[in-house]
Amino acid sequence: MSRFLFVVPPLVGHINPTVGVAARLAAAGHEVGWVGPNAALAPLAGPGATFYPTGRPLSEFALVGRPPQLRGFASLKFLWEEFLVPLAEGMAPLVDAAVDEFAPDAMLVDQQAVAGALVAERRGIPWATSATTSAELVQPLSEMPKVAAWLDDLLAGLRRRHGSTAATHDLRFSPHGVLAFSTAELVGPVGGNVVFVGPSIAERPDDTPFPWSSLDGRPVVLVSLGTANADAGGPFLAAAVEALSGLSELVQGVVVDPTGELCSKDDVLVVRRVPQLALLPRCAAVVCHGGHNTVCEALSHGVPLVVAPIRDDQPIVAQQVVEAGAGVRVRFGRVGAELLRSSIASTLDESSGYAEGARRIQKSFASAGGADAAANWLSELAATRTSGLKR
Structure with missing residues (x-):
């Protein structure tokens, strides 16, 4: 049996x-x-x-709050300079100490936790990239x-301080392999050593209170922008x-408003949080910001989407949804109620093909293997190290 060190950022x-x-892996x-x-x-x-x-x-470690008005390069610059680089600097000694204590045979390193990649390359440990969003796979820059x-x-500066100066690969893409928690049917063609395993959606305890008795049997349309966008999401x-x-x-509409500023209206239920995985089987459509997890969770249930991307990877994920025929895209800052209503109605209309597109992606997710496929691939990666040590 092998030891695996998972290196992740403090992001849900x-x-x-x-x-x-x-x-x-533990079950095996x-x-x-x-x-x-x-x-x-x-x-x-x-x-x-x-x-x-x-x-x-x-x-x-905590995510530094970004001003909600930041978009494009300004948002990317803030993310890297104010959070990801400091996070790497702070995590690098912790990852080194973890390797000393745990002696892993292989590592799984999130793309935004580059300290793990730096330590793995310097210490000669096989590692796989965990691509929990598909945006980087298409080389957006x-x-x-x-x-x-x-x-x-x-x-390069991080590598000089914490990694191996002999290494030349991009720290966001392991030369051993990139585990992508999506499928080619959604992402489209990509290069490199990407292994599509589909979403890994584990059952997770969720005691979020929800007024289930208020649902009357009509299909649900869920609207959620995630908690990180609460400050910018009010008008939308x-x-x-x-x-x-x-x-x-x-x-029946269910709108998630983390701020609690909106009130339920005309049969539309407004709540501060929802048990999303439990609610999705009742949904006919989801309106969201294009967060990768929400998109994949909806499509795993064959639910089409209306996507209103705000920043970061969201525009890329939204475009992937559109190109896969699984939903429509609207402009976050400019869409009004009338256009949003017609966009939602189009996803509900079977003749539009969006529901069919969502079900096609759902099938690709199911066949990719998810967590089982990822665990099996990692087991093989660790086996290459242990067999080499035995020689």
């Missing part, structure tokens, strides 16, 4: 897809250790999870050479409430 959407993989008799979750997110890894290095409190060069310089969510109130003969 980047931890959740790996939890099922860790569970499958392997050992799994974690580096990266902070105290608030540690429970996501499960009650039996072990965090390294042991004997010290979990680090309190390939047509922006100045931005790409700026990011290359940031990563208000438009969604108005849009759905005009579709009450067809569907």
Whole structure:
């Protein structure tokens, strides 16, 4: 049996897809250790999870709040300079200490937790990239050479300080393999050594209170922008409430407003949180910001989407949904209730083909293998190291 060290950032959407993989490895008799979750997110890894290095409190890494008006390069620059690079600097000594203590045979490293890649390459440990979003797989900066060069310089600086100067590969893409939690049917063609395993959606405890008795049997349209976009989402969510109130003969709207500023109206239920995985089987459509996890969870249930991307990877994920024929895209900052209503109605119309497209992606997800496929691939990666050591 082998030891696997999972290196993840303190971000829910980047931890959740790996939890099922860790569970499958543990069920097969392997050992799994974690580096990266902070105290608030540690429970996501499960009650039996072990965090390294042991004997010290979990680090309190936290996402620095970005001004909601930042878009494009300004948003990317803030993300890397104010969060991802400092995160790598802070995590690198922790990953080194974890490797000393746990002695992993292989590592699974999130694309945004580059400290794991730096330590793995320097210490000669096989590692796979965990691509919990598909945006980077399509090389989004390939047509922006100045931005790409700026990011290359940031990563080169990290490598000089913490990695191996002999290495030349992009730290976001392991030369051993990139586990992509999606499928080619959604993402489209990509190059390199990408292994599509489909979404890893593990059952997770969710005690979020929800007024289930308020659902009357009509198909549900769920509207959610995620908690990270609460400050910017008010006008959009208000438009969604108005849009759905005009579709009450067809569907029942559920709008997630983390701020609690909106009120239920005309048969549209407004709540601060939802148990999303439990609610999705009742949904006929989902309106979201293009977060990769929400998109994949909806499509795993064959539910078409209306996607209103805000920033980061969301425009790319939204375009993938459109090109796959699984939904429509609207402009987050400019869509009004009328256009939003017609966009939702189009996804509900079977003749539009969006539901069929969503079901096609659903089938590709199911056949890809998910957490089982990822765990099996990682087991083979670790086996190459252990067999080499035996020689």
